[in-house]
Amino acid sequence: MRFILLLIYLPLLTAPVFAQTTFHKKWAGSLIFDACPLETGGVLLAGYNSPRNSLAVRLDDAGAIIWSKSYAPMHDICNVLEVPDGYIIAGDSLVPDGPNDNARYTIIAKLSPTGEVIWSQALGGFNLDIRSKQLTATSSGFIFSGTQQLVSFPSRIEPLIIRFDYDGDVQWSKTYTTEFNTFNGELYAQHVEGDTLFACGDIHGNACFIRLNYHSGELMEWRTFGGPFVENLSSMFQLNDGNYLMAGSTRSTTFSEADRCWIVNTDRHGQMRWSKVFNISGMNQRAWLTKSNDGNFVFSAGRGYNNGSSSIPILCKISPEGQPIWAYDYSGGTPFSLNQLSSTADGGLLAVNYNTLLKTDAEGRVLNGCCPA
Numbered sequence: 001m002r003f004i005l006l007l008i009y010l011p012l013l014t015a016p017v018f019a020q021t022t023f024h025k026k027w028a029g030s031l032i033f034d035a036c037p038l039e040t041g042g043v044l045l046a047g048y049n050s051p052r053n054s055l056a057v058r059l060d061d062a063g064a065i066i067w068s069k070s071y072a073p074m075h076d077i078c079n080v081l082e083v084p085d086g087y088i089i090a091g092d093s094l095v096p097d098g099p100n101d102n103a104r105y106t107i108i109a110k111l112s113p114t115g116e117v118i119w120s121q122a123l124g125g126f127n128l129d130i131r132s133k134q135l136t137a138t139s140s141g142f143i144f145s146g147t148q149q150l151v152s153f154p155s156r157i158e159p160l161i162i163r164f165d166y167d168g169d170v171q172w173s174k175t176y177t178t179e180f181n182t183f184n185g186e187l188y189a190q191h192v193e194g195d196t197l198f199a200c201g202d203i204h205g206n207a208c209f210i211r212l213n214y215h216s217g218e219l220m221e222w223r224t225f226g227g228p229f230v231e232n233l234s235s236m237f238q239l240n241d242g243n244y245l246m247a248g249s250t251r252s253t254t255f256s257e258a259d260r261c262w263i264v265n266t267d268r269h270g271q272m273r274w275s276k277v278f279n280i281s282g283m284n285q286r287a288w289l290t291k292s293n294d295g296n297f298v299f300s301a302g303r304g305y306n307n308g309s310s311s312i313p314i315l316c317k318i319s320p321e322g323q324p325i326w327a328y329d330y331s332g333g334t335p336f337s338l339n340q341l342s343s344t345a346d347g348g349l350l351a352v353n354y355n356t357l358l359k360t361d362a363e364g365r366v367l368n369g370c371c372p373a
Contacts, residue, residue, distance in 0.1 A: 021346060022367045023063045023359050030055055031354045036080045037344040044087055048076035054091050056115060069115045074107045081135035081142055083166060087111045088142055090132035103151045106130045119168050127151045134188050141165035143189045148175060159187035161217060174217035190236050200233040200246050207231035207248060209270030223270035227252025235289040239320050243267050247289035247299050253277050261287035261301050263322050276322045283312060288340060293347040293362055296325060300351045302339035313338040315364050328364045
């Protein structure tokens with residue numbers, strides 16, 4: 001369904017412009033859900049601005065605002081992706097006169113480099129709640145990873161993956177379920193190799209590795225792994241040897257509801273080669289992974305699965321074999337979490353949580369603001 005998305009220009013208050021390319025910023029009155037480092041430099045932020053207006057903010061390399069805009073009727077922007085001639089955003093809005101106060105549908109839109117709407121469309125509707133989890137670029141378009149559930153059947157949440165071209169036309173749309181009536185799952189499609197789309201996530205509390213047919217979305221192969229408690233994987237990268245490195249959380253090492261950062265190495269068919277748990281005593285944390293410019297990897301320790309509350313902001317660099325190289329705590333005595341993590345065009349790292357934006361150099365150092373310990 002195509003419709004008109006209204007563009008609203010918003011004033012946004014922020015701290016003075018930074019002269020360096022590393023910073024630690026707090027955002028007052030707004031929440032950040034996603035941050036996309038741009039190939040041309042700078043960052044595009046996504047989230048919402050009080051009172052519940054969707055928010056996209058384009059920053060330069062120093063963290064200064066170039067433009068900030070809102071898009072009605074979108075309430076918040078959950079994910080953002082850079083494409084060759086602009087950006088793709090995905091967010092949600094409340095269903096007017098819906099069956100309950102939480103009924104939502106997703107809006108996907110393509111923006112120009114200056115934030116103007118090129119096209120937009122809606123996913124879901126009155127009794128079908130669709131939420132966006134991730135956007136992934138392909139050579140001819142992008143992949144939407146999300147979930148769907150019937151508002152009248154809230155105990156069943158199904159993974160949803162949709163392949164789009166750059167014009168917003170659906171190439172295929174698939175949900176992946178089991179025979180259980182009460183079902184919860186999430187999949188994050190993240191890598192294309194030839195005719196295969198690789199994804200990771202969780203199915204019924206078990207971490208999973210999935211191979212799909214890129215052209216049809218049909219399931220080719222899947223594996224689950226973990227222990228007696230809940231496991232989840234939410235980021236993956238292919239290694240130089242063709243194997244995969246993934247990150248998420250495990251509870252099986254604590255035998256409780258406490259999450260620990262979990263790094264998993266598998267072959268291209270999901271056969272586990274090794275896994276390592278990174279423990280911070282008393283903390284409930286989950287790992288997000290990115291590849292650094294030297295061939296190693298960095299993970300951020302953020303809030304645990306289902307947004308567990310106890311967390312401190314940590315970045316940790318590891319080798320492809322999972323050996324720690326360095327780890328820093330950015331709390332400065334004030335606990336918060338770092339969720340999404342990306343590598344930037346200048347070789348640095350960009351991590352966000354709901355009201356914090358942290359830009360470091362390649363070795364995790366911050367030259368102003370908060371200094372790592």
